[in-house]
Amino acid sequence: MCGIAGVMYRGSDKAFSTGEALIRMLDGCQHRGPDSTGFALYAPETSGRLKLRFFIDPESDADDDVAIDAIRQRLVDLGAAIEEEARAGDNYRVTILYDGDVQKLSYEMEHAAKVISIGTSLEIVKDVGSAHDVDDRYHVNQFHGTHGLGHVRLATESDVKPEASHPFWATGFADVAIVHNGQITNYWKMRRRLEQRGFEFTTDNDSELIAVYLADKLAQGVKLQDALSTSIDDLDGTFSFLVSTGDEIGYAKDRLAAKPMIMYEDDDLVAIASEEVSLNRLFPGKALNTREPAPGTYATWSRSI
Amino acid sequence: MVSIDLAELSVRDANAQLRTLGEAGEAVEILNPDARHHIGVGLTAPINVNVQGSAGYFCAGLTDQARFHVSHNVGWGVGDNMYSGSVVVGGNAGAIPGVAIRGAEIVIKGNMGSRAGQVMKAGTLCCAGNANFMAGYMMYGGRIIILGDSGERVGEDMSSGEIFVAGNVQDLGSDAMLTDIDSKELQSVYEFLDRYGIKAPKGFSKIVNAGKKLRYGTPETPMRSIPFNTFSGDSAYWNPKVQEDITVKAQSGRYRIRGYGGARPLPHLSDIGFRKDLTQAGADRDVVSTVQMATEIGGINGARPLKLSMPVMIAPMSYGALSRSTKYAIAMGSAMSGIAENTGEGGMSDAQRDAAGQLIFQCLGGRLGWNIHDMRRADALEIYISQGAKPGLGGQLMAKKVTPELAEIRGIPSGIDLRSPSRHPDILGADDLVIKVEEFREATGYEVPVSVKLGAGRIRDDIKIATKDGFDFVELDGMQGSTGAGSAEVIDNVGIPTLPAIIEAIEALEEIDARDKIQLVLMGGLRDGVDAVKALCLGADAVAFGTSVIVAGGCISCMQCHIGQCVTGIATQDPEHEKRYQPEVEASNIHRFLESVRWQIAAITRGLGYDDVTSLNRDDLVALTPEAADITGLPYEPPMADTAQGQVGVTS
Numbered sequence: 012m013c014g015i016a017g018v019m020y021r022g023s024d025k026a027f028s029t030g031e032a033l034i035r036m037l038d039g040c041q042h043r044g045p046d047s048t049g050f051a052l053y054a055p056e057t058s059g060r061l062k063l064r065f066f067i068d069p070e071s072d073a074d075d076d077v078a079i080d081a082i083r084q085r086l087v088d089l090g091a092a093i094e095e096e097a098r099a100g101d102n103y104r105v106t107i108l109y110d111g112d113v114q115k116l117s118y119e120m121e122h123a124a125k126v127i128s129i130g131t132s133l134e135i136v137k138d139v140g141s142a143h144d145v146d147d148r149y150h151v152n153q154f155h156g157t158h159g160l161g162h163v164r165l166a167t168e169s170d171v172k173p174e175a176s177h178p179f180w181a182t183g184f185a186d187v188a189i190v191h192n193g194q195i196t197n198y199w200k201m202r203r204r205l206e207q208r209g210f211e212f213t214t215d216n217d218s219e220l221i222a223v224y225l226a227d228k229l230a231q232g233v234k235l236q237d238a239l240s241t242s243i244d245d246l247d248g249t250f251s252f253l254v255s256t257g258d259e260i261g262y263a264k265d266r267l268a269a270k271p272m273i274m275y276e277d278d279d280l281v282a283i284a285s286e287e288v289s290l291n292r293l294f295p296g297k298a299l300n301t302r303e304p305a306p307g308t309y310a311t312w313s314r315s316i
Numbered sequence: 317m318v319s320i321d322l323a324e325l326s327v328r329d330a331n332a333q334l335r336t337l338g339e340a341g342e343a344v345e346i347l348n349p350d351a352r353h354h355i356g357v358g359l360t361a362p363i364n365v366n367v368q369g370s371a372g373y374f375c376a377g378l379t380d381q382a383r384f385h386v387s388h389n390v391g392w393g394v395g396d397n398m399y400s401g402s403v404v405v406g407g408n409a410g411a412i413p414g415v416a417i418r419g420a421e422i423v424i425k426g427n428m429g430s431r432a433g434q435v436m437k438a439g440t441l442c443c444a445g446n447a448n449f450m451a452g453y454m455m456y457g458g459r460i461i462i463l464g465d466s467g468e469r470v471g472e473d474m475s476s477g478e479i480f481v482a483g484n485v486q487d488l489g490s491d492a493m494l495t496d497i498d499s500k501e502l503q504s505v506y507e508f509l510d511r512y513g514i515k516a517p518k519g520f521s522k523i524v525n526a527g528k529k530l531r532y533g534t535p536e537t538p539m540r541s542i543p544f545n546t547f548s549g550d551s552a553y554w555n556p557k558v559q560e561d562i563t564v565k566a567q568s569g570r571y572r573i574r575g576y577g578g579a580r581p582l583p584h585l586s587d588i589g590f591r592k593d594l595t596q597a598g599a600d601r602d603v604v605s606t607v608q609m610a611t612e613i614g615g616i617n618g619a620r621p622l623k624l625s626m627p628v629m630i631a632p633m634s635y636g637a638l639s640r641s642t643k644y645a646i647a648m649g650s651a652m653s654g655i656a657e658n659t660g661e662g663g664m665s666d667a668q669r670d671a672a673g674q675l676i677f678q679c680l681g682g683r684l685g686w687n688i689h690d691m692r693r694a695d696a697l698e699i700y701i702s703q704g705a706k707p708g709l710g711g712q713l714m715a716k717k718v719t720p721e722l723a724e725i726r727g728i729p730s731g732i733d734l735r736s737p738s739r740h741p742d743i744l745g746a747d748d749l750v751i752k753v754e755e756f757r758e759a760t761g762y763e764v765p766v767s768v769k770l771g772a773g774r775i776r777d778d779i780k781i782a783t784k785d786g787f788d789f790v791e792l793d794g795m796q797g798s799t800g801a802g803s804a805e806v807i808d809n810v811g812i813p814t815l816p817a818i819i820e821a822i823e824a825l826e827e828i829d830a831r832d833k834i835q836l837v838l839m840g841g842l843r844d845g846v847d848a849v850k851a852l853c854l855g856a857d858a859v860a861f862g863t864s865v866i867v868a869g870g871c872i873s874c875m876q877c878h879i880g881q882c883v884t885g886i887a888t889q890d891p892e893h894e895k896r897y898q899p900e901v902e903a904s905n906i907h908r909f910l911e912s913v914r915w916q917i918a919a920i921t922r923g924l925g926y927d928d929v930t931s932l933n934r935d936d937l938v939a940l941t942p943e944a945a946d947i948t949g950l951p952y953e954p955p956m957a958d959t960a961q962g963q964v965g966v967t968s
Contacts, residue, residue, distance in 0.1 A: 012746045043747040167777045269744045287351035296348045298369040298388035
């Protein structure tokens with residue numbers, strides 16, 4: 012019930028900022044999901060610092076400082092030093108110095124507040140409304156970076172709420188994000204397997220499952236492309252998804268190809284989307300030599316190549 | 317040549333211009349298409365259209381006669397349902413190129429996506445590159461020419477037609493086989509390639525239907541004549557129906573196929589009653605003139621609404637399951653009562669169109685009988701997703717009913733056991749559906765309401781999707797709905813009953829604050845005006861009758877619908893049987909039944925203290941059983957059962 016998009020610049024983002032590129036691509040396929048829009052944005056790593064984003068309930072009365080104070084306190088308790096902080100829309104964004112276990116920090120923070128993302132290079136921005144609505148609130152177009160993912164959602168199974176929007180962060184693992192179009196039918200089986208190994212899930216959304224599944228493999232030292240390869244066998248259902256890490260972007264597509272995906276690649280960038288109309292938004296007036304990934308395939312692109 | 321620049325104009329405005337230019341016979345070039353969807357949809361003039369760049373989904377869809385040339389790529393469903401005319405694509409095509417074409421020529425110079433030519437009926441789909449999996453899936457006719465490799469499972473469940481592959485045939489689909497090519501066929505293929513300037517390869521493999529799955533090994537056994545009321549079995553455990561089930565299975569060795577609705581007791585509208593004492597509701601014989609009943613359906617998003625004289629319409633039933641005469645009689649009867657008829661699956665006949673005052677045209681996954689010209693003369697369009705009697709399943713029309721005339725209107729070979737697919741080729745999710753709805757609107761200039769028929773399943777999600785995808789109304793069909801032929805096990809055991817269906821639908825809409833964003837038509841075992849009023853009280857905007865209209869129009873409920881030898885001439889295509897049916901007489905019977913419904917609706921509405929059916933509401937109802945109270949949340953008041961149910965009909 013959605014449209015997905017991803018872009019990776021081989022050098023610096025040129026014609027459009029990474030944020031602007033994703034806004035354009037998502038605006039092109041907003042018909043696939045009018046309810047909410049989200050972005051996973053990657054900027055070059057700032058060594059040792061973690062960027063955290065939280066939802067702050069806009070309904071909460073008086074000063075939201077109460078909620079923010081609680082987050083601050085929790086971070087300090089866990090041994091983090093706060094370097095920078097800011098309110099952005101309904102988000103609280105904080106940069107910390109932290110050298111402990113990220114998974115422990117993630118779970119502790121999840122218990123204390125609504126975490127949107129944690130990463131050294133990743134930040135997720137997502138909210139209800141269109142790509143332009145979200146941009147108006149969070150100034151996504153000003154985001155310069157290296158790569159990113161985007162998602163438009165038509166809400167069916169859960170409510171139209173910012174926290175039910177996509178992309179999803181791989182809870183507990185820094186810098187892994189996913190956008191997914193489709194439905195994983197062996198969700199509970201896969202989730203229970205991961206839960207038995209101590210992983211926590213903050214939603215019942217199947218996209219979060221794919222993110223954690225892949226992040227777990229990566230943490231074990233498996234290459235992203237090999238994790239994508241096994242995902243096609245392990246995940247049951249219809250899916251076209253994009254995944255990104257601090258320096259890679261990749262896709263996987265199920266064998267039935269029930270969910271569309273199309274890609275374009277040149278010397279400057281790689282762009283993948285649900286529909287060609289999104290790719291064309293990066294190149295107005297130009298007929299593109301696009302390629303449709305075959306059913307049951309995957310691929311990755313790396314910044315280092 | 318006239319230029320239309322999509323950098324400056326929306327596709328909607330561009331298509332409107334295209335149609336005008338088409339009438340004037342002007343050739344057109346489309347600039348800056350940038351892979352936008354629906355380019356050229358609904359064009360029915362013999363002009364040339366040059367798309368300079370890439371087009372998105374459904375390029376040239378629902379068209380006739382035009383000749384399209386796209387310089388680069390196309391998205392899903394190029395040439396969808398195209399009658400005559402052609403599309404040449406310079407680059408690659410996405411999934412389902414040439415879906416449901418009925419005579420067009422589609423040429424892809426590059427590669428093409430999966431399920432090419434799905435449910436195509438006639439014409440040629442040619443790909444100079446490689447095909448992806450399941451080319452020719454469920455095709456009913458025409459030919460596919462693939463110069464590269466076939467892809468996996470080529471010809472999967474094709475019924476007829478031919479697939480020619482010059483490259484490697486990777487593997488054959490279910491019920492497909494390789495066969496020899498005769499020189500005449502080969503010559504025709506070479507002529508086609510020559511006409512489109514494509515270099516001819518040395519030779520081809522030819523793939524056709526193997527004929528192993530088109531018919532059952534044993535035919536369905538006729539049943540003893542056990543009328544539906546007996547058939548339902550009531551309370552007896554080993555009842556006549558159970559006995560007959562076992563006997564028939566002992567002959568055929570498989571599940572049973574039959575018509576009609578479920579034969580087991582389920583919570584239904586009869587389990588709720590009216591709060592007020594309605595014993596005097598029928599006292600005023602002219603009550604009809606005192607109650608406002610006229611209802612508009614389908615206009616909430618700006619389309620031209622159906623104008624019903626009362627909140628009632630005819631449920632979708634196909635010409636195929638029913639005889640032409642029956643569909644004609646229903647059309648006449650509905651017009652006499654000022655309500656809307658529905659084509660069901662299988663196309664629209666001229667007689668039906670002319671007789672029906674207002675006609676809803678239904679589109680199913682097989683696209684049988686679906687075409688742009690009949691869309692244009694319909695009063696509403698309806699995308700069928702599923703039906704209450706057999707949610708999620710496709711259909712089957714026994715070979716005996718697939719006469720040459722019926723095959724002609726559906727665009728298929730006659731005499732096959734016709735499989736109607738359970739899924740649409742181009743609707744695999746809510747996101748695809750939104751693009752499909754838009755295609756229908758483009759094809760009909762945004763003037764005709766578009767509805768969705770939903771068998772009750774995951775109602776909460778489905779209703780929300782229907783609303784978000786921009787439908788004007790939903791026809792919601794509960795488990796008590798009937799079918800022309802379905803697996804008896806499914807009919808009796810699968811589905812969500814009509815009563816919880818409407819409750820959940822209304823709840824879902826209230827959850828997303830969208831009750832005014834879509835209209836609801838409830839169907840599924842509604843029998844009379846009493847049921848209709850209860851449905852309206854629960855929140856439906858209108859109701860639809862199927863089985864009761866058939867019964868009013870002469871059905872004796874003998875339960876032989878699936879055999880094709882209906883003695884009343886209703887559920888048959890056999891001219892000897894059909895000639896017993898007197899459409900004019902039965903139309904009057906149907907009309908009188910509908911007028912009794914009108915009278916009941918008026919009398920009860922009046923009896924409840926209103927002069928307008930839109931005033932009916934939940935507070936007028938009580939639950940007569942604990943189950944119904946639980947399902948509906950209505951107060952459980954069993955003592956009202958006698959007065960609420962009994963008297964209204966008697967005095968009419």
